[in-house]
Amino acid sequence: xxxxxxxxxxxxxxxxPHAVIDNLLPPELFTELQASYPECxxxxxxxxxxxxxGDAGFDAQMEAYPLWQKLFSECNSPGFVDSLVALFADExxxxxxxxRSALRFADHIETRAEKExxxxxxxxxxxxxxxxxxxxxxxxxxxxxxxxxxxxxxxxTMLIYFDAPxxxxxxxxxxxxHDAAGQPVQRIAPAKNRAVLFACSERSxxxxxxxxVCHHPRRFVQVAVSSCHDIWPxxxxxxxxxxxxxxxxxxxxxxxxxG
Numbered sequence: 001x002x003x004x005x006x007x008x009x010x011x012x013x014x015x016x017p018h019a020v021i022d023n024l025l026p027p028e029l030f031t032e033l034q035a036s037y038p039e040c041x042x043x044x045x046x047x048x049x050x051x052x053x054g055d056a057g058f059d060a061q062m063e064a065y066p067l068w069q070k071l072f073s074e075c076n077s078p079g080f081v082d083s084l085v086a087l088f089a090d091e092x093x094x095x096x097x098x099x100r101s102a103l104r105f106a107d108h109i110e111t112r113a114e115k116e117x118x119x120x121x122x123x124x125x126x127x128x129x130x131x132x133x134x135x136x137x138x139x140x141x142x143x144x145x146x147x148x149x150x151x152x153x154x155x156x157t158m159l160i161y162f163d164a165p166x167x168x169x170x171x172x173x174x175x176x177x178h179d180a181a182g183q184p185v186q187r188i189a190p191a192k193n194r195a196v197l198f199a200c201s202e203r204s205x206x207x208x209x210x211x212x213v214c215h216h217p218r219r220f221v222q223v224a225v226s227s228c229h230d231i232w233p234x235x236x237x238x239x240x241x242x243x244x245x246x247x248x249x250x251x252x253x254x255x256x257x258x259g
Contacts, residue, residue, distance in 0.1 A: 001029060001074055002074050006087040009197075017204075018198035018199075019196070019197045020194065020195070021195040021196075038136055040136050044112055048143070049140065054111060058136075075132055075223045077105065081132065084155065084225050085100060095201055096231055103155070120153070123228035123229050127228070131226055132224070134222075134223050137220055137221070138217035141214035142212075144207075147206065149200065151226070152230035153228060154225070155200060155227065156199050158195055159196045159197075159222055161195075163217070164189070168215055170211050171214075172211045173190055175189075175208055176207045182238050190218060200224075
């Protein structure tokens with residue numbers, strides 16, 4: 001089902017290693033998945049509306065729709081982990097604390113409580129064991145995220161978008177990639193069947209523009225390859241980057257003066 005092969009995907013190094021893949025899934029399969037995307041109830045998580053493995057809603061979705069089970073199974077596999085490891089091999093070699101050759105798939109469910117934890121106190125697996133998170137997410141009006149890094153235990157992330165901005169869906173919600181100084185460098189708009197992949201290293205600062213109008217949720221699946229241990233260095237956003245983000249949000253909240 002997944003159509004990308006690491007040696008055929010162009011990775012852009014700036015502002016940090018990432019790749020954008022349009023038409024990730026065969027069109028007819030994407031259409032079926034899009035039509036059966038579940039409604040995400042209010043829950044913890046960055047969007048406030050999520051379903052992930054371990055929830056009853058996740059199991060119900062997989063049982064009701066075999067195509068979703070197939071996509072999940074392809075992601076929750078040694079092959080998918082190996083593909084992301086190969087795609088971001090240089091970044092892993094540069095600063096990941098686990099050797100690339102030691103990274104291996106492990107089937108594991110990270111609980112909601114663990115997901116919300118910056119560092120897991122009692123890891124269930126050794127650092128080299130990589131499990132896969134598969135989250136359904138919906139962003140509604142006012143959803144936004146400031147410049148941030150994913151958990152230091154995440155090796156790499158793939159986002160699959162199921163909707164595009166437009167008059168019948170939503171406005172805003174662009175993914176923004178930042179440089180090491182916290183300055184926005186690249187803007188990636190959601191698009192149907194578009195995937196964005198990136199290594200979750202200490203330079204992978206990113207944010208999400210506010211969803212300002214929402215007639216239909218900004219739906220996406222987030223697939224993360226992860227350890228139970230922190231595997232990337234910890235760093236802070238420079239003060240200049242924090243100020244830039246604060247100024248940008250202030251400009252949204254305060255109307256420009258006329259004249």
